[in-house]
Amino acid sequence: MADPGLMFACFGCCCGHANNGAARFVRPALRRAFDAAGLQGRVRLAFSECLGPCSEANVVFLYLHGRPLWLRRINTSDLFEAVLAYARIAADAPGAPLPADLAERSFSWTGGGIGPEPS
Numbered sequence: 001m002a003d004p005g006l007m008f009a010c011f012g013c014c015c016g017h018a019n020n021g022a023a024r025f026v027r028p029a030l031r032r033a034f035d036a037a038g039l040q041g042r043v044r045l046a047f048s049e050c051l052g053p054c055s056e057a058n059v060v061f062l063y064l065h066g067r068p069l070w071l072r073r074i075n076t077s078d079l080f081e082a083v084l085a086y087a088r089i090a091a092d093a094p095g096a097p098l099p100a101d102l103a104e105r106s107f108s109w110t111g112g113g114i115g116p117e118p119s
């Protein structure tokens with residue numbers, strides 16, 4: 001059976017760096033957090049080049065059960081842990097509601113353009 005999910009943590013021109021109001025993140029730390037989250041076999045993590053909506057750095061894109069979920073300003077390790085916790089729940093429960101701290105950081109993005117207006 002295929003994994004139900006993919007997670008892209010953006011590390012493009014703005015995400016992961018402190019040059020656009022985002023927090024600096026390093027890939028090994030995110031990888032360690034992901035590996036500790038027990039998502040192996042259910043969700044794959046990939047680090048990506050720019051996903052497009054740079055104004056929202058740090059951006060995480062989660063694709064679970066065929067549904068896209070964009071998350072903006074994931075700028076603390078606690079927020080990244082919250083994304084992992086949500087992925088753990090939603091991988092087994094499609095359509096699980098987002099917790100409030102992630103719901104306020106979710107946004108729509110269809111690609112193209114300069115990205116959504118900052119909230």
Ligand code: FES
Pocket residue numbers: 010011012013014015049050051052053054055057059
């Ligand atoms: S660098 Fe992350 S969206 Fe552009």
